[in-house]
Amino acid sequence: MITRRLAVSALALPALIGRAQAQAFPDQPIRLIVPFAPGGPADLIARTVGRSMGEKLGKPVVVEARAGAGGLIGVDYVAKARPDGHTLVLASSGAMAVLPHLQPNMPFDPRTDLSPITQVLAVPQIVSSAPNLGPKSLAELVAMAKARPGQLTYGSAGIGSSLHLAGELLKLRAGIDIVHVPFRGAAPAVTELLAGRIQILLADVPALISHVRGGAVPALAITSPQRLSIMPDVPTAEEAGVPGLISETWYGVLGPAGIPADRLAILSAATKAALDDPETRRVLSEQGGRIVASNPDEFATFIRAAYDQWGEVVRATGMRLE
Numbered sequence: 050m051i052t053r054r055l056a057v058s059a060l061a062l063p064a065l066i067g068r069a070q071a072q073a074f075p076d077q078p079i080r081l082i083v084p085f086a087p088g089g090p091a092d093l094i095a096r097t098v099g100r101s102m103g104e105k106l107g108k109p110v111v112v113e114a115r116a117g118a119g120g121l122i123g124v125d126y127v128a129k130a131r132p133d134g135h136t137l138v139l140a141s142s143g144a145m146a147v148l149p150h151l152q153p154n155m156p157f158d159p160r161t162d163l164s165p166i167t168q169v170l171a172v173p174q175i176v177s178s179a180p181n182l183g184p185k186s187l188a189e190l191v192a193m194a195k196a197r198p199g200q201l202t203y204g205s206a207g208i209g210s211s212l213h214l215a216g217e218l219l220k221l222r223a224g225i226d227i228v229h230v231p232f233r234g235a236a237p238a239v240t241e242l243l244a245g246r247i248q249i250l251l252a253d254v255p256a257l258i259s260h261v262r263g264g265a266v267p268a269l270a271i272t273s274p275q276r277l278s279i280m281p282d283v284p285t286a287e288e289a290g291v292p293g294l295i296s297e298t299w300y301g302v303l304g305p306a307g308i309p310a311d312r313l314a315i316l317s318a319a320t321k322a323a324l325d326d327p328e329t330r331r332v333l334s335e336q337g338g339r340i341v342a343s344n345p346d347e348f349a350t351f352i353r354a355a356y357d358q359w360g361e362v363v364r365a366t367g368m369r370l371e
Contacts, residue, residue: 074312075108075135081302082138084123086116090172090255090336094300095139097332098169101323106315119209120144121156124303128157132307134316137166142299143211146355150363151209151370160356164308165348167320168301172338173273174215174251175258176286176294177266181245187269187289190249194225202228203249204238209370212238214359215251215272215296217366222286222293242266253298254280254337272296277339297338299355301348313345 081099085091092114099110115123120143127138145159157163176187182201184190194201205213208231220227230247232238235256242250243265250257251272258280261268270289271277286294302320304313321342323329333340343351362368 074315075106077135078109078111079103079106079134080136081110081112082123082127082136083112083114084116084120084138084140084144085114087114091139091141091300094170094333094336097329098139098302098320098323101326101329102319105319105322119148121148121152124159124163125156127303128162128305130305132164132305132309134304134308134312137302137304137316138163139169139300140303142297142355142359145301145352147209147211147214147359147363149356150360151368160353162306163303164306164313165345165352166302166304166313167317167324167345168299168341168343168348168351169320169324170333170336170338171273171297171299171341172253172255172336173271173277173295173297174212174253175261175268175280175283176219176251176270176272176289177242177249177257177261177268179242179245179248180266182248184269185267187284187286187291190269191223191225191291194223194227194249198226199228201248202230203251204230204232204241204247206235206238206252207231207233209368210235211296211298212250212252213368214362216249217362217368218296218358219249219251219291219294221362221365223291251296258337270294273339275339277337279334279337295358299338299341301341301343301352303348317345 081095083091083095095112099112103110115126120141124138124140124144130136149155178184203216235252241247260266268283270286271283272286272294324340324342
């Protein structure tokens with residue numbers, strides 16, 4: 050399905066670019082804002098996709114970091130930019146779907162103040178357990194947690210992090226009582242899991258995959274709607290008996306609200322064509338996720354659904370930032 054959509058995008062791109070050149074768009078370099086510090090996953094994704102986008106559009110895509118407030122500063126900058134299609138952002142799930150329910154004074158509304166262009170990548174979490182715990186499947190882990198309410202712990206990268214939200218979603222969907230233990234980042238949470246000092250961890254694929262492949266910890270399930278090609282033997286959470294446990298750190302390209310529809314179409318086609326580039330696909334696949342390549346309407350629908358899902362989790366748990 051995705052491959053077919055990418056192929057169609059590649060075929061449509063020359064016509065769209067021809068139209069764009071006739072209308073002088075883009076007539077200057079495009080700025081792609083990354084709302085995180087340089088050197089992280091978002092920076093790598095932006096530079097990889099931006100390079101290929103620039104080749105398709107005939108204008109360079111310049112990546113610029115505007116970090117802070119969990120991604121809110123950079124996204125807000127773009128939300129308030131001129132809606133001419135020359136200023137975009139590679140936003141993530143945190144700023145678009147999680148923080149709006151935790152931040153008392155949001156500077157923008159992710160559902161109305163931005164123009165979705167293309168969802169690029171979705172990185173799910175691996176559901177794993179400590180080496181000394183023993184479950185061979187997610188169903189066994191859930192049964193163990195139900196037999197020992199309030200006794201098993203799960204780690205996260207901090208309150209409000211994607212790992213925290215994933216753990217709370219597991220509690221809701223599986224109907225279990227497990228205790229949250231926050232750490233200062235994913236790396237110490239993984240260390241504590243390996244040492245057996247926490248029993249459960251839902252961590253992004255890159256943080257755990259080497260330990261899974263090395264046999265240090267089991268991969269009980271993956272929190273995506275479909276299996277990953279790099280872990281084909283690991284079932285989805287739904288296949289493993291916990292429907293609705295879908296939790297992914299996702300990234301997508303957006304601009305300010307009000308970008309003309311023809312320019313949105315050009316930008317989306319260029320982004321999707323970039324995602325069909327073999328080198329781009331290789332680099333993104335190494336991030337442990339799945340390439341999405343949605344169109345603007347699909348991405349807008351997805352954002353609203355993600356916003357509602359994480360709002361449900363925050364309200365159900367009474368989660369607050371400290």
